[in-house]
Amino acid sequence: MYGRESLPVHTVEGRCRICGARTHVLRLTEFNLKLCPPCYLRFFERRVRRALENHDMVREGEKVAVALSGGKDSVALLYALKRLGVVMGFDLAALHFHLNMGDFSDRNLQVVEEQCALAQVELRVVRIGDMGLRVQRVKGWHPCAVCGAVKRALFNREATRMGAQAVATAHTLEDILLFAFKNLLSRKYLVPQPVLPPENGLVRKIKPLYYMPERLNLVYCRLRGLPVFEEKCPTWSPHGHALKEVFEHMEKVIPSSKLQLALSLKEVLPSRDPDSLVPAKPCSRCGEPATQDPCTLCRLADWFSGRQGDPGAPYEG
Ligand SMILES: [Zn+2]
Ligand SMILES: [Zn+2]
Numbered sequence: 001m002y003g004r005e006s007l008p009v010h011t012v013e014g015r016c017r018i019c020g021a022r023t024h025v026l027r028l029t030e031f032n033l034k035l036c037p038p039c040y041l042r043f044f045e046r047r048v049r050r051a052l053e054n055h056d057m058v059r060e061g062e063k064v065a066v067a068l069s070g071g072k073d074s075v076a077l078l079y080a081l082k083r084l085g086v087v088m089g090f091d092l093a094a095l096h097f098h099l100n101m102g103d104f105s106d107r108n109l110q111v112v113e114e115q116c117a118l119a120q121v122e123l124r125v126v127r128i129g130d131m132g133l134r135v136q137r138v139k140g141w142h143p144c145a146v147c148g149a150v151k152r153a154l155f156n157r158e159a160t161r162m163g164a165q166a167v168a169t170a171h172t173l174e175d176i177l178l179f180a181f182k183n184l185l186s187r188k189y190l191v192p193q194p195v196l197p198p199e200n201g202l203v204r205k206i207k208p209l210y211y212m213p214e215r216l217n218l219v220y221c222r223l224r225g226l227p228v229f230e231e232k233c234p235t236w237s238p239h240g241h242a243l244k245e246v247f248e249h250m251e252k253v254i255p256s257s258k259l260q261l262a263l264s265l266k267e268v269l270p271s272r273d274p275d276s277l278v279p280a281k282p283c284s285r286c287g288e289p290a291t292q293d294p295c296t297l298c299r300l301a302d303w304f305s306g307r308q309g310d311p312g313a314p315y316e317g
Helices: 037-054 072-088 103-119 143-161 173-185 214-224 238-253 257-268 296-305
Strands: 025-028 033-035 063-067 091-098 122-127 166-168 204-206
Touching: 025 037, 033 037, 037 072, 037 214, 063 072, 063 143, 072 091, 072 103, 072 214, 091 103, 091 143, 103 122, 122 143, 143 166, 143 296, 173 214, 173 238, 173 257, 238 257
Parallel strands: 063 091, 063 166, 091 122, 166 204
Antiparallel strands: 025 033
16 A cells, blocks of 8 residues: 555655654655654644644634645645544535636546545535636736636635635645745745635635645655546646745755745744735625625636626736
């Protein structure tokens, strides 16, 4: 079950720090730890639980909607939250957006369905094509900006329809660093927060993997035997991710520096989140809470239907 070749961490000689086992011991440089696979799984779930508890992300009796793309991060989050929900007394459902990108989106959905069946979690699929939307270049917008804006707008309305009090996204330690750093380099001082409180008709947004290096999510998936959708999105470009290599190099030179850097940035930068900068008001067209009027979805739908020539400026985030 624990194939060495498929894991993104090294197995090493020595003993598990927790139980003393000597087989398949994994070296987690980020935490200066050596753990056997069963202890790793408990360690991972304990860290997610600590994030939930320390930031008061979810309360007993609530329902959490997990934004499930099907990649390693979101399926690790789904599965860990499913197990923690049983112990902590919250309910879980998954929310997947079919992004209207042909076979790619169909294959993506198939894996997501397998993941939800395995985790025994209710799945809500939202097809953006049914709303007249698709992910492609729009005047002034990169396709990734369209995708991000559509997802951001839909998280809230769909989670509300599902009866959820919170949406959990699988932002990882690297995502947090990348965002904060890109801003810092253009002299904007913002760091995403682990929790965005519910306000202005928006549900609470939580990031339980805020302190989790992404390769450890993959280790969790592999050890639990979870199916992962590994295809790159057709609009993916290396450019947007190049800065991540800087962090990886830094981590090689100084183990655990990514985590320390994120903690330091969070301490010194203002505690604001990009999503909370503008108060939400109801869109005059669809009535959903939005930060612009008409809301992003209404403006993009107009653009795709050819009724209006200007989709406006991309959301700055
Ligand atoms: Zn152990
Ligand atoms: Zn609208």
